[in-house]
Amino acid sequence: MTKYKLIALDMDGTLLNEQSEISAENAEWVQRALDAGITVSFSTGRGFASALPFAEQLKLTTPMITVNGGEVWTQPHVLYKRTELSPLYVQQLHELAKQHPEVWFWAYTTSEIYNKERWFDASENYDSFNWLKFGYYTEDDRARELILAEVQSWGGLEITNSSLQNIELNPLGISKASALKDLCEWMGIEMSQVVAAGDSLNDIAAIREAGLGVAMGNAQDAVKEAADVVTLTNDKHGVAELIKRYVL
Structure with a gap:
């Protein structure tokens, strides 16, 4: 047995x-x-x-x-x-993504997925959603390294990946x-x-x-x-x- x-x-x-x-x-x-x-x-x-x-x-x-x-x-x-991801972090992660126009990004809420092509409506704000995870994808190693270094410097996030080309972020722990x-x-x-x-x-x-x-x-x-x-x-x-x- x-x-x-x-x-x-x-x-x-x-x-x-x-x-x-x-x-x-x-x-x-x-x-x-x-x-x-x-x-x-x-x-x-x-x-x-x-x-x-x-x-x-x-x-x-x-x-x-x-x-x-x-x-x-x-x-x-x-x-x-x-365990939800703070809207404050999602806002910071989203703003960081926008500094790298070549990088794809996505974010899970409890009900749906938003991404670079389909983000939420301007009439809503980050606090309107129950966030779970944020992710970045790029084949540009330099851009990925810059993003990784930045989010590591904040603390407060669990940082992993599900492929060599992406970064995935959950609440710490x-x-x-x-x-x-x-x-x-x-x-x-x-x-x-x-x-x-x-x-x-x-x-x-x-x-x-x-x-x-x-x-x-x-x-x-x-x-x-x-x-x-x-x-x-x-x-x-x-x-x-x-x-x-x-x-x-």
């Missing part, structure tokens, strides 16, 4: 292949884990609305961690905990690891009974603190260094491999 009670899976670059699909192999081994009585949870930077169709595809009624830990759900549509601790408390289990898998900086805290931290074969180098084991890539059904090899 496995000692693990919860498998927390990142989505993009982990459970999903490069076509943003769940392979038949991954789906089969997720089901095998569920059949063995193990809870399988998404642990993603995505918002709830974009994660939900994949949970429905796998027929999951299990917990979900969304927006890098900003929201914890005990099952789809049942919110357990939400909010991460997939903090969300997993909340889930463990709710489930009555220990972090040592958790398997956490991912490929990017927003997965590192969870990978370090879980009983088994798994980096994907396609993960950023820092993630591989933080992990206990490295599985196959997301295109080679690395999630199926990790469940088969380390859990069941």
Whole structure:
């Protein structure tokens, strides 16, 4: 019998292949884990609305961690905990984005996503919304380094990424690891009974603190260094491999 009670899976670059699909192999081994009585949870930077169709595809009624830990759900549509990002920070982050016209940006609220092409109406203000996360994307390394240095100088923000080209910002202390601790408390289990898998900086805290931290074969180098084991890539059904090899 496995000692693990919860498998927390990142989505993009982990459970999903490069076509943003769940392979038949991954789906089969997720089901095998569920059949063995193990809870399988998404642990993603995505918002709830974009994660939900994949949970429905796998027929999951299990917990979900969304927006890098900003929201914890005990099952789809049942919110357990939400930590909002101060509108003051969102205003500062937005103003910083506008200083770099080549940089794409986006921000999650509890109900929708705003971005560079579609920002909120001038009749509203930052305080009108319940913010969760802000992000920047650029292939210009210099611009990204300047933005990163600026937001690091402020303090008060959890700074990660979900790809080498982006920066993601949550309230300080909010991460997939903090969300997993909340889930463990709710489930009555220990972090040592958790398997956490991912490929990017927003997965590192969870990978370090879980009983088994798994980096994907396609993960950023820092993630591989933080992990206990490295599985196959997301295109080679690395999630199926990790469940088969380390859990069941």
